[in-house]
Amino acid sequence: MAQKPSIPKGTRDFTPAEMANRNYIFNTIKDVFRLYGFQQIETPAMENLSTLMGKYGEEGDKLLFKILNSGDFLNGLSDNELLERNSPKLTTKISEKGLRYDLTVPFARFVVQNRDKITFPFKRYQIQPVWRADRPQRGRYREFYQCDVDVVGSDSLLNELELIQIVDEVYRRLKIKVVIKINNRKILSGIAEIIGEAEKITDITVAIDKMDKIGLEKVNEEIASKGISQQAIDKLQPILKLSGTNSEKLNQLKAVLSYSEIGMKGIAELETIFGLCEAMKVDTAIELDLTLARGLNYYTGAIFEVKALDVEIGSITGGGRYDNLTGVFGMEGVSGVGISFGADRIYDVLNQLELYPENSVENTRVLFVSFGEKELMYCLPWLNALRAKGINTEIYPESAKMKKQMSYADNKHIPYVAIVGETEMNEGKVMLKNMKSGEQQLCTLNELLAIIQ
């Protein structure tokens, strides 16, 4: 055998059956997005590296797939530069493009670049693959789809509400039980401020984000290792051990954060959002979770994460508010808030729970079986007529044996087979076989339509 073909690690092929299931997810999500007035855009798979670099932290830069310049990419490089073996420095000289890492940064770029063509508040959705040079493992791929919805150019917390409603509706339709975890970056900032470590906020949030995984003790260890004083860590404890309902937690927080203006603002925002959700009777449980920090450093207000209740897979949706995302591209003062559905993880969840609907509408409804040139010419107008009625129809393209043609129909789960031979042609009919019951009858075109429609 020749060399076995393969695909890059962390990437996947999708069979027709798998695509039917994936499209079910994408269509469900899309339908809900449109229901709330969001419009679709697309951006290129590759962006200039200058757009991407520095937006995801230094870790993110490493996880970017970089595209080698075309042609003689070593042209203009001195031998000295090559001998230095300084990869990051060399990278900037031999690669100027990279594959997108998420949809949010390209979207920010899009807004800045197309500001003359869009009306604010701009509500867009975007469903495209993103790429990360990560090491793949369960629920983690190097190529995966994100389904982003964002609103830019509006500070209103109504947007946060609508995003929560979208989450609520999407997972209701997909029949996945979830919990929405919510937090607010301003509260985290307030906490850092109160304990006197305002500038260590990132370290603190990264550490407490791991609360679920490694527990209180290890979180404290990690915080300490970042050079935060024991005194500050002590002050942090009551906050990490918060309990009760959302409003109980908020009240406890109010007591702790009363001297932090920003912290109190975060609390007020959360109270508003909870109030709105209650008024709108959002079904899904919403849980204030201070350990929710998320790595992306551009969130400034609400932070969301959605976890599936019945499957262990990490978060399947995440997002938040970022006050000045377009600022890095020279457009100040535009606030945005958005969330991203991880289609591939949702796909894994649905696979594990087998929650797909039965009807595969995309499938062929009728297969014509025929035995030769004459029969073929007889069938083709029938195919035209059925397709004109919007019925998915195909004909087996070779005059193969009946057994083979029937097996083909069977494997493709085609519910009806129309058999055409001498007898049928003489009568101007076809023999229609129901593949499930095995019954068959001679039909005119209208009789056939009546049966299969």
Place this chain on the structure above:
RNA sequence: GUGGUUAUAGCUCAGUCGGUUAGAGCGUCGGAUUGUGGUUCCGAAGGUCGCGGGUUCGAGCCCCGUUUUCCACCCCA
């Protein structure tokens, strides 16, 4: 990037202590059945045992390297 793990037919996997010609199920193809699939029966094709090197009289099996798979960490959807 760090640590561990895996690799045998298209797929899922057996393969004893290192011993002759590497097996099964499923799938594919052909036949039983020239116009009837899903069930059954018969038969066939399909392998550089991931790749490269080493140890040995002899390696799918042991050793080294490399690639790959999966898992944990980092990080994340």
